[in-house]
Amino acid sequence: MVSSRPAVTTRPWFPWAAWILAGLLALGVAFVIESRAGGQRITAARMTIADTVGYQPPPATVPSNLPAGGRTVAMPHAPAPLWAPTAEAAPQRIATRVTWYSLQVPPLPDDGRQLYLYVPRWKSDGTLAIYADGKLIHQSHANLQWNGSNEPLMISLPRTEVSHPPRTLDVRLQHVRGIGGAFSSVWIGNYRQLAPRYTIREILQVQLSSFSSFAFLATGVFALFVWFSRRGEPIYLLYFMTSVVVFLRMLHTFVGVHPLIVSDAWFGWITVISPYWMIVVLHLFVTELHGRRQPLLTGVALLNGGFWTIATLPGLLDPTLLSAPVYANLLVLGLIVAFNGVRQSIRFKSRDALLLSVWCLVTVLSGVYDLALQQNIVSIESVFVSNFTGVGFTVLFWYIMFGRYIEALETATRAKADLARRLTQREAELTTSHQRLREIENRELLHQERQRLMQDMHDGLGSTLVTALRAFEGDRAADLDAVALLRGCIDDLKLTIDSMEPVETDLLLLLATLRFRLQPRLEASGLKLNWDAGEVPPLEWLDQRHALHILRILQETFANILKHAEAREVALSVRTEDGRVLVRVRDDGRGFDPTLPVTGRGLANQQRRAEAIGGRVVWEPSPVGACLVLVLPVRKTVTKDG
Amino acid sequence: MSIEAASSTPLQIVLVEDDVAFQDAFRTALAAAPDLSIAGVAATAAEARTRLAGQPADVLIVDLGLPDGSGVDVIREAHARWPACAIMVATTFADERHVIASIEAGASGYLLKDSPLPTIAEDIRVLHAGGSPISPRIARQVLMRFRPDERPAQEAETVERSGVPSLSEREKETLQLITRGFSFDEIAGLMGVSRNTVLTFVRRIYAKLEVRSKTEAVFEARAHGLL
Numbered sequence: 126m127v128s129s130r131p132a133v134t135t136r137p138w139f140p141w142a143a144w145i146l147a148g149l150l151a152l153g154v155a156f157v158i159e160s161r162a163g164g165q166r167i168t169a170a171r172m173t174i175a176d177t178v179g180y181q182p183p184p185a186t187v188p189s190n191l192p193a194g195g196r197t198v199a200m201p202h203a204p205a206p207l208w209a210p211t212a213e214a215a216p217q218r219i220a221t222r223v224t225w226y227s228l229q230v231p232p233l234p235d236d237g238r239q240l241y242l243y244v245p246r247w248k249s250d251g252t253l254a255i256y257a258d259g260k261l262i263h264q265s266h267a268n269l270q271w272n273g274s275n276e277p278l279m280i281s282l283p284r285t286e287v288s289h290p291p292r293t294l295d296v297r298l299q300h301v302r303g304i305g306g307a308f309s310s311v312w313i314g315n316y317r318q319l320a321p322r323y324t325i326r327e328i329l330q331v332q333l334s335s336f337s338s339f340a341f342l343a344t345g346v347f348a349l350f351v352w353f354s355r356r357g358e359p360i361y362l363l364y365f366m367t368s369v370v371v372f373l374r375m376l377h378t379f380v381g382v383h384p385l386i387v388s389d390a391w392f393g394w395i396t397v398i399s400p401y402w403m404i405v406v407l408h409l410f411v412t413e414l415h416g417r418r419q420p421l422l423t424g425v426a427l428l429n430g431g432f433w434t435i436a437t438l439p440g441l442l443d444p445t446l447l448s449a450p451v452y453a454n455l456l457v458l459g460l461i462v463a464f465n466g467v468r469q470s471i472r473f474k475s476r477d478a479l480l481l482s483v484w485c486l487v488t489v490l491s492g493v494y495d496l497a498l499q500q501n502i503v504s505i506e507s508v509f510v511s512n513f514t515g516v517g518f519t520v521l522f523w524y525i526m527f528g529r530y531i532e533a534l535e536t537a538t539r540a541k542a543d544l545a546r547r548l549t550q551r552e553a554e555l556t557t558s559h560q561r562l563r564e565i566e567n568r569e570l571l572h573q574e575r576q577r578l579m580q581d582m583h584d585g586l587g588s589t590l591v592t593a594l595r596a597f598e599g600d601r602a603a604d605l606d607a608v609a610l611l612r613g614c615i616d617d618l619k620l621t622i623d624s625m626e627p628v629e630t631d632l633l634l635l636l637a638t639l640r641f642r643l644q645p646r647l648e649a650s651g652l653k654l655n656w657d658a659g660e661v662p663p664l665e666w667l668d669q670r671h672a673l674h675i676l677r678i679l680q681e682t683f684a685n686i687l688k689h690a691e692a693r694e695v696a697l698s699v700r701t702e703d704g705r706v707l708v709r710v711r712d713d714g715r716g717f718d719p720t721l722p723v724t725g726r727g728l729a730n731q732q733r734r735a736e737a738i739g740g741r742v743v744w745e746p747s748p749v750g751a752c753l754v755l756v757l758p759v760r761k762t763v764t765k766d767g
Numbered sequence: 768m769s770i771e772a773a774s775s776t777p778l779q780i781v782l783v784e785d786d787v788a789f790q791d792a793f794r795t796a797l798a799a800a801p802d803l804s805i806a807g808v809a810a811t812a813a814e815a816r817t818r819l820a821g822q823p824a825d826v827l828i829v830d831l832g833l834p835d836g837s838g839v840d841v842i843r844e845a846h847a848r849w850p851a852c853a854i855m856v857a858t859t860f861a862d863e864r865h866v867i868a869s870i871e872a873g874a875s876g877y878l879l880k881d882s883p884l885p886t887i888a889e890d891i892r893v894l895h896a897g898g899s900p901i902s903p904r905i906a907r908q909v910l911m912r913f914r915p916d917e918r919p920a921q922e923a924e925t926v927e928r929s930g931v932p933s934l935s936e937r938e939k940e941t942l943q944l945i946t947r948g949f950s951f952d953e954i955a956g957l958m959g960v961s962r963n964t965v966l967t968f969v970r971r972i973y974a975k976l977e978v979r980s981k982t983e984a985v986f987e988a989r990a991h992g993l994l
Contacts, residue, residue, distance in 0.1 A: 615859075615881050622860050626904060637903035637948030644950070645882065658947045 155325050162321040164243065164314025165233065167294070168200045170226040174306075179217040180269065180299055183254035185261050187295045191225060202226070203248065203307030203501035221251060224306040226296040230313060233290035240290060243312040243319040244278040245326060245506045249298045250305025256295040257282055270389040271396070273381030275509065276331050279323040282313075309506045326508075334512040335379035341368045341519040344526070363410045364522060370406055374399040375515050390439035397448050398437055400455050400492070401430030404462050407485055411466045414478035414525070422465060429458050452496050459489035477525045484521055488514040577670050578621065585617045585677070613684070616642060620680060624673035630663035632706060632757070635672050636679070636699065643683055647695075650687055657698035661706055666739070666761040674734040675708075675755070678742065681731055682710050682753050690714025692750055701759065708755040709745075716751045778895055779806035781824040783815040783841055784857060785834050789880060793828075796884035803888055812836035816844065823849040826895050828878055830857045831865055839872045846873025846977075853894050861900075863908045870973050871980035875899050898966035899973055906945035909976055913939075931982045932975040941968045 173195030204224075233240070242263075247253055249272065253265040263280045265272050282291060294313075300306045312319055345368025352361035377396040385392050405426050412418060433451055436442050466482030491510035497503045589610065596605045619642050628635045640656065647654050686692055692714030700707045728742070731753075735742045739761050745752040780803055784790055790808055797803045806824045809815040812833045819841075827845050831838035842854050855878045856869035866877050876899040878890055890900070913934045934942070937958070944954045955962040 612881075619860055622862060623904070626863070631907075631946070633947045634903055634907055637946055640948045640950075641902050641904075645886070649883070656948055656950070656953060658949070 155329075158321040159325060163318035164312045164322070165231050167228045167230065167311045167313065170198055170200050170202065170228045170296075170308075171195045172198045172202065173225045173227070175223045175225075176302060177221045177223055177299065179219060180221060180252060183252065183261060183264055183297050183299075187225075187227075187256045187259040187297075191227075195225070195227075198226075200226070200228075200310035201246070201308065201505050203505045206305070206500055207303035220302040221299055222302045222306060224298045224300065224308075226298075226308055228294040228296070228311060230291050230294055233313065235289050238315045239284055240282040240313060241316060241319045242278070242280045242282060242294070243314075243323050244280075244309060245312075245322075246274065246307075246309045247278065247296075247298070248274050248305055248307035248501070248505055249300045250274075251298060251300030254297040255280065256297070257291040258293055259295065267381055267384045268389045268392070271377060271381045271385060271392045273383075275378050276382055277323055277326045279319060307501055307505050330508055330512060331379045334375045334515055337516040337519040338372045338375040338379075341522065342372045344523065345369060345372075348526070360410065360413045363406055363413055364526065366406045367403070367410055367518070367522065370399055370402045371515055371518055374403055375512070378509070378512050378515075388439065390443065393443065393448075394437055394439055397451050398430075398434050400452075401426075401433055401458070404455070404459055404485075405430050407481065408462045408466065411470065411478045411481050411485075414481065415470050415473040415475035417469055417473050419465070419469070422462065426458060426462060429454070449496075449500065452492070452499070456489060456492060456496070459485065459492065463489050477528065481521055481525070484514065484517055487517070574625075574669065577673065578625075581621055581624075581673060581677075586614055586621070589614055589617070612646065616646070616680070620676045621673070624669050624676055627669065628667060628672055630665055630667050632661045632664055632667060632675075632708075633658050633699065635667070635675060636697070636708070639676055639679055640697075643680070646687065647683070652687065652692060653694045655694065655696040657696060659698065659700050661699055661701055662759055664706070664757070664759065666758075671738045674738045675757075678731045678734050678755055679708070679710065681727055685727065686710075686712045686714060686751075689717065690750065704759050706757040706759060708757070709752060710755075711747065711752040712750040714750045716747065716749070777802050777804040778825040778891070779804060779822075780826045780828065780891065781805075781807040781809070781818060782828045782857075783809045783812075783818075783833065783838065784828070784830040785810045785832075786830065789830075789857070792884065793887070796887040799884070800888040803891060810834075812838070812841050815841045819845055819848050824852055826891055827852050827854045828857050828891075829854065829869075829874070831869065839868050842869055842872040842874050855891070855894055861902050861905075863902070863904045866902075866905055867908055867912075867976070870976050873977055875970060875973050893966075897963075897970055899969045901945055901969050901972075903946045903948060906942040909972060910934075910939065910942045910946070912976065912979070931979050931986075934972065934975065938968050938972050938975075941965060942972065 173191055242255070242257075249265070251269050253263075253272075254261055255263040260283075262283055263278075267273060282288075290313075294311065296308055298306050298308065312322060345365040348361040348368070349365035352358065352365065355361060373395050377392070387395075405423075408423060408426055412423070433454070437447065437451065463482055463485035466485055467479060470476075470479035470482050488511055491514050494503070495509045495511050498505065498507050498509060593605065593607070593610050620639070623638045623642065628638075636658065640654070644654070683695070686695055690712050692712035695710065695712040698707075698709045698711075700709070728744075731742045735755060738757070740755060740757040743754045743756060745754055780797065782790065782793055782805065784793070790810075793808075794805065797805055806822070807818045809818050810833075812835045815829070815833075827842075827849070829838040829841050829845070833841070838856065842856065845852060845854055853876070854869075854874040855876045856866060856874045857878045857880055858865055859880045861877055861879055866874075869877070876890075876894045878887060882890065893900075940958065941954060944957060949957065951962050951965045955965050958965070
């Protein structure tokens with residue numbers, strides 16, 4: 126491709142420019158080749174006709190008893206065919222005619238070069254035989270009706286040591302009376318002169334439709350397999366059906382030179398009726414594209430096509446002979462469907478449907494031209510235009526499918542991006558809500574902590590200080606052990622501070638902290654502490670609030686021992702038994718009666734604290750001294766507030 | 768543990784403390800101890816620095832809340848200038864945050880401000896003799912800092928961190944027993960070593976904590992592109 130700028134493939138006009146350039150290039154090449162062609166064209170002949178019945182093989186030489194005279198005609202020559210010739214199924218009884226064209230060959234240089242005969246088109250509807258200097262040199266050998274009359278002929282003239290450029294050429298056409306018997310002008314020359322003409326015509330008229338039909342069919346099969354896995358999208362099935370129908374319709378343009386595997390009747394049925402099928406599937410495809418069903422029109426098209434499909438079945442009406450009325454009906458139906466398609470596509474804004482509908486219209490109109498060619502109204506050397514519109518269908522369908530494919534890819538990309546975007550958004554939302562929850566949680570925690578400390582200060586430090594203050598005010602300071610009182614306050618404060626640091630489920634660490642705080646006082650009082658910390662599983666419920674309660678209970682216990690027990694030794698042991706943790710504090714002092722009202726208040730306080738954290742305090746009977754057991758659960762199911 | 772009580776020269780003690788009441792209590796406590804002698808009292812960080820430029824003392828006691836700066840900085844500077852000096856942080860609550868920060872700066876113990884006066888003198892002697900106090904919570908905190916999988920290991924880190932000391936099994940055991948409430952004597956009994964050995968363990972742990980904190984600082988600075 127010629128392009129001023131590289132890397133412009135993303136520009137939307139680029140593919141179009143490429144296509145147009147390629148088309149122009151191909152046309153230019155064709156023009157150059159055509160202009161280099163040469164050869165002699167023969168455009169006049171003497172035509173003689175003789176009516177016959179059935180088909181006879183051509184004679185080996187031009188019979189001398191050819192009906193004399195005849196008349197001189199200009200080549201290409203095509204008799205006006207009947208629109209409805211008499212139909213006779215059996216070839217041996219059919220009314221036929223032999224048409225002879227006798228041509229005078231202009232003098233050619235006898236330079237020993239191989240000479241060729243090039244016939245752009247022959248329309249026999251029967252058999253063809255060509256004679257050079259009266260001797261048979263070529264004859265058709267395929268079917269009578271579908272005999273490859275679309276394909277140009279290039280015959281090499283016999284070349285022997287005595288041969289010379291022929292002076293006369295005779296063409297014998299035996300055909301159904303009323304149709305056929307047409308023959309184009311004839312070119313004679315060497316290979317270099319004729320091959321360009323023949324090749325270009327062969328490519329345009331035969332190869333192009335052949336290639337595109339096969340390619341379309343191949344992608345149709347691909348679409349069929351797509352449909353197998355995506356049954357919900359009938360457009361792929363319709364694509365396949367269209368490709369099949371178009372293939373069937375195009376068959377006659379590139380087969381027939383050799384005998385067909387089906388009879389003329391079946392082949393004619395396929396070829397003549399397949400345009401109806403094309404109209405139906407194209408109508409359905411366009412409907413699928415713009416998305417608005419039209420049951421009435423679909424029904425009419427189906428009925429119309431179905432009628433001819435059945436009526437022209439081999440053994441009933443002969444579609445080949447009846448092609449004119451069949452095509453006339455087809456024209457009407459095609460126009461209705463195509464115009465309707467254009468209207469609907471514009472109404473429902475489907476570009477693909479519009480393209481396809483317009484191309485249907487073009488095809489219908491080119492069908493009119495082809496019908497004129499078929500009926501010898503225009504020069505028979507012309508080309509069937511619908512061959513090219515058939516190629517156009519292939520390209521259009523590819524274009525539509527390409528568009529869908531690209532769209533699907535873009536949708537997938539967009540969906541992926543969209544998903545990522547939504548995921549990010551959702552993530553952000555979650556983070557925000559999580560943050561909000563955390564804030565609320567923190568606020569709640571702070572509030573609880575404040576409550577706890579307030580309560581603790583009020584019950585402990587506050588009340589002790591107030592008691593001391595009243596004592597000093599009432600001049601009873603002498604009764605007070607001020608140092609012990611203040612030390613008690615500081616200890617209280619230290620335990621409060623300790624309770625603010627998390628112990629992370631570690632009861633032993635909590636008890637160790639308590640010992641660390643109490644040790645100086647115990648030592649000062651000469652009290653020996655036996656420490657027996659056994660194994661304790663992590664206590665999930667042990668938070669600051671619980672920790673402070675435990676510290677206070679034990680602090681109270683030790684305070685009582687120091688104050689009242691007159692003990693010399695105290696033992697603290699920690700054990701885990703039956704899903705409970707037992708903290709046992711045993712002294713060897715005087716012991717006490719827990720039911721006495723004097724001691725009762727402090728003990729009740731301890732009990733209340735223990736209950737608040739889901740445990741309890743038990744005084745075990747002991748032969749000597751006292752033994753307090755703090756029973757704590759290993760696992761707590763319900764958290765009570767306290 | 769008054770090992771050096773009657774030794775020839777009294778220990779030179781410097782106090783950095785802005786609270787006059789504690790200064791007085793401190794003076795009273797040391798007046799009763801002939802083996803301890805006050806070699807200076809500074810009420811601010813600035814005064815402390817001036818004193819640091821002078822003759823090194825045997826024991827330095829630093830309060831953290833100074834009017835013109837943090838006692839931690841004073842500790843760090845003192846540790847650099849007077850490497851042989853035993854440094855104590857004076858604290859009311861022995862809360863792990865302040866104590867560990869001080870130890871990382873180079874302190875090797877703490878002095879509880881509310882201790883009875885004789886205890887203060889005794890604590891100073893013990894520290895100078897190589898014994899360091901440790902609370903269960905501090906022990907716990909130290910254990911957590913030395914936990915190997917504290918952070919996700921990174922390829923480059925493993926090499927960089929080779930300079931970071933780790934705790935020996937015995938040291939870990941000591942710390943674990945402390946967190947369970949056992950005293951130094953009990954631990955010595957449980958581990959079958961002398962009380963002095965346990966004290967040595969604690970002193971060594973504090974030293975490692977300090978080294979670790981320094982290495983860590985360098986590492987952090989590198990990670991943040993400051994070095």
